[in-house]
Amino acid sequence: MKRRYHVLRAHSLGSAEREFATDVLVGLTERPKRISSRWFYDAHGSELFAEICDQEAYYLTRVEHEILSAQAEDFVSAFRGTPFNLVDLGAGDGRKTVLLLDAAQRLGLDCRYVPIDVSESALDDLIERMQARYPDLEIEGVVSEYLHGIEWLVEQAPRRASLVAFLGSNVGNFDRAGAARFLRRLWNALLADDGLLIGFDLKKDPDVLLAAYNDPRGLTRRFNLNLLTRINRELGGHFDLQRFAHFGTYNVFSGAMESYLLSLCYQEVRIDALERSFTFKPFEPLHTEYSFKYLDEDVLRMAQETGFAVQARHWDDEHRFCDALWRVVKAS
Ligand SMILES: C[S@@+](CC[C@H](N)C(=O)[O-])C[C@H]1O[C@@H](n2cnc3c(N)ncnc32)[C@H](O)[C@@H]1O
The missing domain is CATH 3.40.50.150 (Vaccinia Virus protein VP39)
Known part of the structure; x- marks a missing residue:
């Protein structure tokens, strides 16, 4: 078969990791803390998203x-x-x-x-x-x-x-x-x-939105928490996933579904690649995604x-x- 495809890898792996590290550093020092949803999509995140798409809700x-x-x-x-x-x-x-x-x-x-x-x-x-x-x-x-x-x-x-x-x-x-x-x-x-x-x-109807982003199998929860797993793996993070909860909510004023990870206790989390720790207060939110509605x-x-x-x-x-x-x- 004649080869008719070509893949351009816009970033070398090294620079993609640096960009991830910079985004995490900037995002975790902001108030409120936030990390862009683009970082959800490592190999596992992409698989989880495909499974989410198959859900009825x-x-x-x-x-x-x-x-x-x-x-x-x-x-x-x-x-x-x-x-x-x-x-x-x-x-x-x-x-x-x-x-x-x-x-x-x-x-x-x-x-x-x-x-x-x-x-x-x-x-x-x-x-x-x-x-x-x-x-x-x-x-x-x-x-x-x-x-x-x-x-x-x-x-x-x-x-x-x-x-x-x-x-x-x-x-x-x-x-x-x-x-x-x-x-x-x-x-x-x-x-x-x-x-x-x-x-x-x-x-x-916000109930339809809330059901879509809080599926009964917990896929959206795993998708959200996978961001912390990715930080642990790629940046030497020390997040304990048991200490964070997925929270998806609809903001009626802005018209956006919003996803957060909530810290369940007071904790300090070190990220080796950033050579520093970050403090999370009890129930402090980390914003991970907007899904605006129109x-x-x-x-x-x-x-x-x-x-x-x-x-x-x-x-x-x-x-x-x-x-x-x-x-x-x-x-x-
Ligand atoms: C919500 S999924 C949608 C996939 C597909 N377009 C669909 O409609 O089913 C988002 C896709 O965009 C990719 N993505 C997210 N943020 C991106 C960004 N900033 N630049 C390039 N791709 C991005 C993700 O890897 C993922 O495959």
């Missing part, structure tokens, strides 16, 4: 799958006759992206697949599966943080048209100001008329404020989730 994956099943051809059909990159930002296991790739194949489109993910193991597994499913598909995988991956796009010559898929409501991991900053950067890296297919989890009007406003035109919006039957197709508007 975690409706996000199921309903977005429903939308893409019905609309995939519409989302890719603008690229008839134009070679294009299907960029999968935070690709994960790509279980919904296959709907877009299948549609591109059915329509005979000239599509190169560009998954970008900070999780090296998830990306390697994904590429292996995609290569087996689509032997002739050209794949350029990028192991990196979103924006570094996007820089890779900018450096390509000649530039190709792109459809960027930002699925799974990943945008909700940014707070409102951070999402706008991120979308403007993305706009800046894209060409006029490029597409952004972006998933938004919508505001809904109204339909937010989807329109965010596009307008960040340089995109809304081309299409589609919802699942119960109006839980919206996938919007935005187009980059640039003065020629």
